[in-house]
Amino acid sequence: SQTIHQWPATLVQPVGSPLSLECTVEGTSNPNLYWYRQAAGRGLQLLFYSVGIGQISSEVPQNLSASRPQDRQFILSSKKLLLSDSGFYLCAWSVQRNTGELFFGEGSRLTVL
Amino acid sequence: AQSVTQLGSHVSVSEGALVLLRCNYSSSVPPYLFWYVQYPNQGLQLLLKYTSAATLVKGINGFEAEFKKSETSFHLTKPSAHMSDAAEYFCAVSDSNRDDKIIFGKGTRLHILP
Numbered sequence: 001s002q003t004i005h006q007w008p009a010t011l012v013q014p015v016g017s018p019l020s021l022e023c024t025v026e027g028t029s030n031p032n033l034y035w036y037r038q039a040a041g042r043g044l045q046l047l048f049y050s051v052g053i054g055q056i057s058s059e060v061p062q063n064l065s066a067s068r069p070q071d072r073q074f075i076l077s078s079k080k081l082l083l084s085d086s087g088f089y090l091c092a093w094s095v096q097r098n099t100g101e102l103f104f105g106e107g108s109r110l111t112v113l
Numbered sequence: 114a115q116s117v118t119q120l121g122s123h124v125s126v127s128e129g130a131l132v133l134l135r136c137n138y139s140s141s142v143p144p145y146l147f148w149y150v151q152y153p154n155q156g157l158q159l160l161l162k163y164t165s166a167a168t169l170v171k172g173i174n175g176f177e178a179e180f181k182k183s184e185t186s187f188h189l190t191k192p193s194a195h196m197s198d199a200a201e202y203f204c205a206v207s208d209s210n211r212d213d214k215i216i217f218g219k220g221t222r223l224h225i226l227p
Contacts, residue, residue: 036217043119043219044157044203057214090156094215101147102205102215104156 002027006091006105013112019064019078021108023091026072031093033074034102035066039087050074086112115140115206119218127226132176132191134221136204139185146187147205147215148178157203163187174198199225 006023013019025031035047046059048066056066063082067075074091088109092102120135138144145164149157161172168180174197178189187204204218 034215044217046214046216049214092156101159101162102149102157104158106156107154109154 002093002103004091004093004103004105006108008108009106011108011110013081013110015083015112016080019076019081019085019110021076021089021091021110023074023076023105024072025074025093028072028093028095030071031095033068033072034092034094035074035076036090036092037087038090038107044090048076081110081112083112086110115144115208115216117204117206117216117218119202119204119221121221122219123222123224125224125226126194128196129193132189132194132198132223134189134202134204134223136178136187136189136218137185138187138204138206140206140208142208145207146178146180147207148172148176148187148189149203149205149217150174151201151203151220153200160189160202194223194225196225196227199223 003026033050037045037047048058050056050068053068064078088107090107091105094102116139118137126132147162148160150160151157160176161170163170163180171177176191178187180187201220201222203220205215207215
């Protein structure tokens with residue numbers, strides 16, 4: 001069966017520090033991968049999605065970036081965090097040529113102080 | 114471009130009462146539509162989905178939703194609310210011609226009153 005792992009679960013970082021959130025999927029190959037951010041009162045915002053290794057689409061201009069170094073690995077990064085980067089970050093995957101059903105990780109809660 | 118609007122960021126219903134969570138969508142092509150549920154500090158899980166088959170879709174936990182093209186709506190209902198239904202609910206849309214992008218609404222938090 002397929003599983004998705006996301007870490008760390010909780011992170012407290014100072015403003016200006018770097019960020020790396022990692023997500024891996026097991027039990028499937030060539031998945032679509034997604035990073036969403038959930039901020040209080042703002043719903044679920046699509047940040048990045050990827051349909052293959054090295055293929056990243058960005059939905060929102062910001063100081064975050066994403067990379068997909070391996071088929072089932074998706075990394076969210078920042079060189080310098082802002083206060084506004086605080087939120088709940090969710091990684092998700094779907095099968096290729098799917099009907100849109102997403103499978104979510106447990107989330108990473110980032111607090112920037 | 115596709116979009117989803119959920120009316121009401123918070124909805125309160127009494128235990129045993131009808132649950133109605135509203136969702137309207139905008140899409141230039143036939144959409145796929147979804148409802149997801151999120152319990153506190155967890156990821157989202159799929160409740161139900163519409164993919165151009167039957168317009169009345171039944172999901173898990175007694176929820177169902179009806180696709181109404183004329184109203185561009187996909188409202189979520191449950192005949193009788195249970196305390197365990199308290200959660201945040203998200204409506205989402207994807208383009209049936211392009212399966213790599215799923216857009217979510219802002220969510221509706223459902224409160225169940227005893």
